[in-house]
Amino acid sequence: MANTNSQPTFAEAMENQATINIGIIGHVAHGKSALVRCLTGINTIRFKQERERNITMKIGYANAKLYKCNNALCPRPKCFKAYSSHTTGTVICDRPTCGGQMQLVRHVSFVDCPGHDVLMQNMLNGAAVMDAAILLVAANEACPQPQTAEHLAAVETMNLQHIVVVQNKCDLVSKDQAAMSFNQIKQFTNGTSAQESTVVPISAEMEVNVDAVVEQLCQQIPMPVRDYASDPRMVVIRSFDINRPGDTLKLSGKGASGLKGGVAGGSITRGVLRVNDVVEIRPGLVTRDSNNHIRVRPLRTRVESLGSESTQLKFAVPGGLIGVGTLLDPFLCRQDKLVGNVLGKPDSMPKVFIELTIHFTMLRRLLGIAGNDSVKETQYEQYMQDNFGDSSRLTKVSKFKKHDVLQINVGACTGLATVVGVKDDLAKLKLERPVCADIGESIALSRKFNGSFRLIGWAKIVKGKALMLD
Numbered sequence: 001m002a003n004t005n006s007q008p009t010f011a012e013a014m015e016n017q018a019t020i021n022i023g024i025i026g027h028v029a030h031g032k033s034a035l036v037r038c039l040t041g042i043n044t045i046r047f048k049q050e051r052e053r054n055i056t057m058k059i060g061y062a063n064a065k066l067y068k069c070n071n072a073l074c075p076r077p078k079c080f081k082a083y084s085s086h087t088t089g090t091v092i093c094d095r096p097t098c099g100g101q102m103q104l105v106r107h108v109s110f111v112d113c114p115g116h117d118v119l120m121q122n123m124l125n126g127a128a129v130m131d132a133a134i135l136l137v138a139a140n141e142a143c144p145q146p147q148t149a150e151h152l153a154a155v156e157t158m159n160l161q162h163i164v165v166v167q168n169k170c171d172l173v174s175k176d177q178a179a180m181s182f183n184q185i186k187q188f189t190n191g192t193s194a195q196e197s198t199v200v201p202i203s204a205e206m207e208v209n210v211d212a213v214v215e216q217l218c219q220q221i222p223m224p225v226r227d228y229a230s231d232p233r234m235v236v237i238r239s240f241d242i243n244r245p246g247d248t249l250k251l252s253g254k255g256a257s258g259l260k261g262g263v264a265g266g267s268i269t270r271g272v273l274r275v276n277d278v279v280e281i282r283p284g285l286v287t288r289d290s291n292n293h294i295r296v297r298p299l300r301t302r303v304e305s306l307g308s309e310s311t312q313l314k315f316a317v318p319g320g321l322i323g324v325g326t327l328l329d330p331f332l333c334r335q336d337k338l339v340g341n342v343l344g345k346p347d348s349m350p351k352v353f354i355e356l357t358i359h360f361t362m363l364r365r366l367l368g369i370a371g372n373d374s375v376k377e378t379q380y381e382q383y384m385q386d387n388f389g390d391s392s393r394l395t396k397v398s399k400f401k402k403h404d405v406l407q408i409n410v411g412a413c414t415g416l417a418t419v420v421g422v423k424d425d426l427a428k429l430k431l432e433r434p435v436c437a438d439i440g441e442s443i444a445l446s447r448k449f450n451g452s453f454r455l456i457g458w459a460k461i462v463k464g465k466a467l468m469l470d
Contacts, residue, residue, distance in 0.1 A: 017308035018063045018085070018109035018320030020223060021129050021267055025113050025155060026136035027145035031168040033060065034204035035136060036112045039082040039214070040064040044112040059126040059237065060112030061321050063309050066214050069093040071100025080105075080214040085309055105218045109267075109321040113151065120150065120453065124409040124444050125339065127154055128235055129267035131319065132162040132221045134213070135194055139201070140172045143184040150455055153363060156193050157444050157458035163194040164216045171203040226318045231348040232271030234324070236281070237412045239264045239338035241330035261304060261326045262333025264343055266412070268322060271345075274315045277303045279324075280346040281338065282436040282469075296352050296434055297470040301326040340413030342436040350438045353464035356417070356429045358443065360459035362397050366449060397456045400427065400447065407453040409444040410435045410461075426462065434467055 013019060024032040033044050044060025063085035071079070071093065078095055081102065091102040111130060113123040133155045137143050144152075155163065167185060170178050182199055189195050200216055202209040240263055248258050264281065273279075284298040305325035306313040316322045324343065332338065342349065400406065404419045408429065413436075417429040437443075441461050446453040 013315075013317045014104065014107045015088075016311055016313055017316060017322065018107045019226075019317065020106060020131050020221070020319045021109045021111055021321065022217065022221070023111045023113055023126055023130040023133040023155065023160075024136060025123070025133050025151035027138070027141075027147040027151075028114075030136050030138040030141075030145070030148075031204045032136050033112055035134070035166065035168065035202075035210075035213070036060065036062050036110050038204050038207050038210045040110060041084055059114070059122055060110075062110050062112070063320070064108050064110065065104055066106040066108060066218055067091060067102035068105050068218060069095070069098060069100040070103050071098050074098050074100050077209075077212040077215040080211050080218060082210070082214050086311070106223075107320070108217065109319070111321075120147075120154075120446070120455065121407070121409070121414050123147075123151060124154055124446075124455075125237055125412045125414060127158045127160075127444075128409070128412045129237060129269075129321070130155065130158065130160055131224045132164070133160055134164045134166055134217075135189075135197075136166050136168050137181070137185050138169045139167050139178050139181040140169050143181060144188045148188070152189075152192060152194065154444065154455055157455070158442060161193050162221045163192075163197055164213065164220060165189060165194050165197045165199045166213055167199050167201045168204050170201045171206050171208065224319070227270040228272055228317060230270045231345040232268060232273040232277070232279075233342065233344040233349075234264075234266045234268045234273065234322070235411050236264045236266040236338045236341045236343055237321075238266070238336050239333040240336070241334035242325075243330055259330065261301070262328040262330045262338075264324045264326060264333060264338050264341075265321060266324075266343070267320065268316055268318045270318055272315050272317055273303065273306065273322070273324070275303050275306055275313075278346065279303060279326075279343050280349055281328075281341050281343050282349050283341060283352045283434045285332075286434060294354060294434060294467065295470055296467050298349075298352075299328060299332065300346060301328050340411065340415075340435070342411065350436050351464070351466040352434045352436050352469065353461075354431050354434045354467050355420075355465035356431065356435075356437075356443075357462045357464065358427050358429060358459035359462050360425055360427055360445060360457055362399060362457040363455065365396050366454055366456065397447075400456075404447070407446040407448075409446075410437045410441065413437075427459075437461055437464075439463060 036044050040062040042062035064082045065087050066082050069079040093100040111126045113126045185199050200212050281299040283296045287295045306316045307323040400419050406417050408417050416432040420430050421428040443459050445457045447456045
């Protein structure tokens with residue numbers, strides 16, 4: 001383990017924790033969770049309601065180590081393989097007669113996003129920590145389906161430049177149907193961040209050609225440039241209470257034991273976080289006084305523990321999903337109460353804003369609506385004409401105006417905002433709940449359509465009205 005007064009080496013960090021976050025995006029029931037299970041051995045469908053409906057509703061997380069055989073004669077893609085995040089020591093290639101050793105290339109956190117249209121907010125929260133993405137498309141349905149288009153637009157909104165395209169469920173279609181699906185996918189991704197991506201055909205349920213996906217992740221997605229020198233900062237995308245019913249605080253001459261503080265989970269965006277660091281969480285506690293004025297009190301605590309899945313860490317670096325054990329009252333963390341907050345070193349945190357001025361860009365048309373994006377195979381040629389020729393049949397996005405109510409995603413924080421002024425491509429928003437953000441940060445914009453919020457564009461924060469902190 002590295003000296004706590006020096007910066008950790010990348011190899012040391014990668015052995016113990018994931019160092020890159022890869023989102024799994026696409027339409028509902030296209031096999032996203034099945035692919036994650038293939039790559040990690042972990043089922044991200046965990047909650048009772050998810051199991052009953054067999055869909056992901058909350059963001060799922062699972063880690064894996066990606067290896068490549070060091071034997072130059074080991075053929076690709078069989079020389080690539082995913083192993084459990086807990087794999088350590090020497091790993092021998094399992095291809096008969098090879099005898100080579102597997103070398104660790106990537107340690108990945110997969111962010112399994114819900115594909116249902118009403119869960120788009122959860123998907124955008126997951127996108128806040130992604131470094132790259134896998135766009136999963138089912139071969140037995142025409143492309144694009146509504147959330148195939150909306151998810152791809154969402155990750156492009158977050159400036160993701162590296163996207164691997166995977167064609168799943170190839171075992172359910174004929175060779176000709178698979179070829180037609182392939183051509184639809186290439187047409188759909190043309191002009192997007194995914195246009196240069198190789199379309200990898202697989203069957204996640206049958207675990208066929210998954211090693212080709214591992215090869216793409218290792219060779220086509222570069223490691224992001226990380227800032228280890230700055231003060232640490234983490235986006236909180238979940239929080240929880242790890243105590244069990246009946247646990248009580250026990251006091252003795254040796255101190256307190258029993259109850260444990262709340263846990264904040266998320267991804268470090270810069271710096272190195274260490275056990276015993278003093279950290280601040282903003283906005284923290286948000287209340288209203290007797291005059292209905294918003295009061296904000298940041299939370300200060302100490303890092304009691306750091307974990308990556310079941311691995312305990314002495315330090316954590318950018319990339320990967322990390323659990324931070326704290327001394328906070330568990331009540332403040334249970335049921336994701338801290339989601340959308342930012343954790344970092346005191347006196348180095350961004351301001352907390354209640355009003356934002358943004359420079360916005362609108363999408364050309366509304367995504368995620370069945371009539372706009374999902375098509376039957378016999379309608380595909382007409383769909384292409386509608387999108388790349390005459391698009392009058394599609395729902396166009398109108399520019400918002402004063403008093404419009406929008407949903408905004410700032411990092412992992414989701415909230416409502418009222419438009420109080422618009423001029424050209426600048427808008428001033430009054431927020432329903434305060435956000436902790438940097439000037440220049442990207443945000444996603446959504447507007448309600450047929451009862452649910454749909455992505456309509458993105459923006460950069462130009463300036464804001466900051467709140468005084470208690």
